[in-house]
Amino acid sequence: MVRSSARWSGSDAALRSVQVAFDVEKQVIDAVRYAAFKNQLSPSDQIRTILGLPCTTRPVRPRLTVTLSDADYALLGQRFGLAPEDKRKIKDALHETLIAFAREQKAPGIGQM
16 A cells, blocks of 8 residues: 655545535525625535534635636736736736725725725
């Protein structure tokens, strides 16, 4: 039997874990997602909380993600008057757009930015 290195020994339990999917009504999905949002948890951690299971800690650096294609960068470059290749400046413009959106929505905590 091949033994894993000490570096990977902590992941042995995770390798034995099985992801479980629930086919439920949209109302249940919405309720879990809303509770997760309200409690600042991932939907998975919210489900673990509901089930009385231990949860992982909250992310140290919460973030939003979006996948952008080259075509998306071309459209965004046009929108912001930037070269599509200047992904850093486009990302900065997107960042500012999201902050402006949150301010318009009067999202909690935005006034402190």
